[in-house]
Amino acid sequence: MTSGVSFDRSRVSDPALGPVAEKVIAGERLSLADGVTLFDTWDLLGLGAMADAANRARNGDRVTFAANQHINPTNICILRKTCVFCSYARLPKEEGAYHYTMDQVWEEAARVDGDITREFHIVGGLDMHAGLAYYTEMFAGLKARHPQVHVKALTAVEIAHIARIEKMSIRDVLIALREAGLDTMPGGGAEVFSPAVRATIADRKLSGEEYIDVHRTAHALGIRSNCTMLYGHVETHEDRVQHLTMLRDLQDETGGYLAYIPLAYHPDNNELGVELGRTGTATSGVDDLKNLAVGRLFLDNFQHVKSHWIMVTPAVSQMSLHFGVNDLEGTVVREKIYHEAGAHTAQAMSLEEIVRLIRGAGKVPAERDSFYNVLRTFDDADGPPPSHAEAA
Ligand code: V47
Ligand code: SF4
Numbered sequence: 572m573t574s575g576v577s578f579d580r581s582r583v584s585d586p587a588l589g590p591v592a593e594k595v596i597a598g599e600r601l602s603l604a605d606g607v608t609l610f611d612t613w614d615l616l617g618l619g620a621m622a623d624a625a626n627r628a629r630n631g632d633r634v635t636f637a638a639n640q641h642i643n644p645t646n647i648c649i650l651r652k653t654c655v656f657c658s659y660a661r662l663p664k665e666e667g668a669y670h671y672t673m674d675q676v677w678e679e680a681a682r683v684d685g686d687i688t689r690e691f692h693i694v695g696g697l698d699m700h701a702g703l704a705y706y707t708e709m710f711a712g713l714k715a716r717h718p719q720v721h722v723k724a725l726t727a728v729e730i731a732h733i734a735r736i737e738k739m740s741i742r743d744v745l746i747a748l749r750e751a752g753l754d755t756m757p758g759g760g761a762e763v764f765s766p767a768v769r770a771t772i773a774d775r776k777l778s779g780e781e782y783i784d785v786h787r788t789a790h791a792l793g794i795r796s797n798c799t800m801l802y803g804h805v806e807t808h809e810d811r812v813q814h815l816t817m818l819r820d821l822q823d824e825t826g827g828y829l830a831y832i833p834l835a836y837h838p839d840n841n842e843l844g845v846e847l848g849r850t851g852t853a854t855s856g857v858d859d860l861k862n863l864a865v866g867r868l869f870l871d872n873f874q875h876v877k878s879h880w881i882m883v884t885p886a887v888s889q890m891s892l893h894f895g896v897n898d899l900e901g902t903v904v905r906e907k908i909y910h911e912a913g914a915h916t917a918q919a920m921s922l923e924e925i926v927r928l929i930r931g932a933g934k935v936p937a938e939r940d941s942f943y944n945v946l947r948t949f950d951d952a953d954g955p956p957p958s959h960a961e962a963a
Contacts, residue, residue: 574598578624585614588621591868595621601869606812609865615857622864622895629874630897634929635939638922639690639723639900642679644709645670648696649732653775656762656804658840660696670698676709680717690941691717693724694759697732703747706733710752721754721941727785727796728760728777741788749794755941756789758797758832764817765810772804772843779814783821790827795942797877798828802862803836803854804843811862815869822872829943830875830898833862835882859883860894867895875943880920885928892932898939899925 576596583592591605601609612618647668648660661668671679680691691713695701710722725733725748734744745753762772764779777785786796798818802811822828835854838844867876877898880888888899920928922938926949929936937945 574625575628576624577628578620582620583614583617585612585617588612588614588617592617592621595625595868598871600871603809603812603816606815606865606869607808609868610808610811610861615860618861618864618868619894622867623893625867625871626876626895626897632933632935633937633945634892634897634899634932634934635875635937635943635945636899636925636929637690637939637941638688639692640680640682640688641692641694642676643695644676644693645695645698645701647698647700649699650697650773650775654773655842655846656772656801656836656844658837670700673708673712677712677716680713688717688720689946690721690723692757693722694726694729694757697729699736701733703733703737703739703744706753707747707751710748714752722752723755723757723797723941724748724753726757726760727782727789730756730785730789731777731781741785742792745789745792745794749792753794755829756786756794756796758799758830759834761799761814761818762801763806763810764814765806768804768806768810779817783817786821786827787825790821790825795827795829797830797832799832799834800862800866801834801836803858804838804847811865812869815866819870819872822870826872828873829941830877831866831870831873832877832879832900833859833866834879835859835862837882854883856883856887856890859887860891863891863896864894880928885920885924889928889932892929892934898943899929 574596576598580592583589587608591601591608594601594605609618646659646661647663647670651660651662654660706725710724713720713722730741730744734741737744760777761782762769762776766778769776769778786798789796800811800814818831837853838847838849839851844850863876863878875898876896877900878888878891878896879900881900926936937948939945
């Protein structure tokens with residue numbers, strides 16, 4: 572098999588990476604041991620060269636983004652005490668708990684710039700008062716008010732919660748939500764699938780197999796989704812690669828995944844951060860780049876790997892465009908989940924800034940819709956790409 576992936580082998584310095592590099596060039600699937608080798612390596616630039624070549628073979632120099640707005644309608648969550656990495660959730664009577672009425676949702680959505688926002692990204696806690704009717708009314712109301720805006724909403728964990736409180740099957744819940752306006756699902760709630768890690772950081776949350784099952788059911792109904800991995804806490808490199816293997820297997824089966832997004836753990840204002848003595852210490856830039864690059868190389872059946880600039884900083888996101896990333900989380904408006912957990916980045920980035928960031932990396936920016944169709948490019952209208960010196 573020829574992969575179309577080529578790069579100068581002299582850019583790979585770690586001898587342990589040699590056999591993996593040969594496989595990448597030959598278009599051979601990477602094994603679990605290969606994945607672990609990639610995470611173990613000290614040769615960040617060699618890893619980056621491989622991931623960049625794999626990305627270029629699929630996506631060329633184009634880097635996409637979508638102009639979206641996050642809406643987090645409720646932070647009340649029954650797993651508040653057991654997801655020890657989460658800084659966002661509250662118990663119903665706890666200080667700071669909130670649950671939007673529909674009018675509050677319409678008000679928040681009305682902040683969208685009608686010409687710019689193309690996607691609502693809606694996720695929240697597992698709230699006993701947020702059942703099927705709450706979300707069907709919300710999605711139908713949003714579609715009536717903003718018919719052009721795509722609704723990407725509810726993680727697998729939230730879907731399973733709705734099914735449980737309504738005593739319905741996952742399939743029936745998804746069908747009802749789709750009829751109300753659900754277009755695609757985000758990838759949250761995956762964390763790390765390893766049962767041992769889950770028992771430590773997210774005991775009582777849907778298991779890895781159950782997460783995969785919800786996505787399998789969604790894909791069978793034609794509802795496409797993203798997937799994620801929360802890294803940088805107690806997981807081993809083996810745990811990471813096993814997690815990626817489960818995502819790759821489902822993608823082989825359904826082809827329903829749009830993008831993979833590794834999520835960097837933020838340790839502030841949550842129990843886990845205190846327990847690990849990590850308060851104030853986010854993941855390292857090296858580990859952020861490794862997770863993105865290994866995602867690109869190991870998930871050989873994924874077209875898109877997305878970097879979330881809010882979590883890893885715009886600077887690391889910009890560099891990640893040379894480490895296998897072809898998509899940036901877009902102009903996110905009013906993001907709450909990571910800011911509660913200590914992210915110091917801005918809460919939104921303008922379209923102009925994101926275009927400048929991509930061009931500063933020598934890449935070609937394109938705005939996309941939620942299915943990755945290109946909506947507009949910025950080739951000539953803005954003049955030549957800025958020099959590296961003036962970029963971001
Ligand atoms: O499931 C919660 C994570 C996820 C923390 O699909 C934390 O396009 C870091 O999944 N530190 C929700 N992460 C967000 C999410 C997402 C984000 C952007 C794009 C997409 C997409 C999906 O946030 C949760 C959890 O894994 N999270 N707390 C924390 N302290
Ligand atoms: Fe609830 Fe999700 Fe936070 Fe867990 S991560 S406590 S399920 S909001």
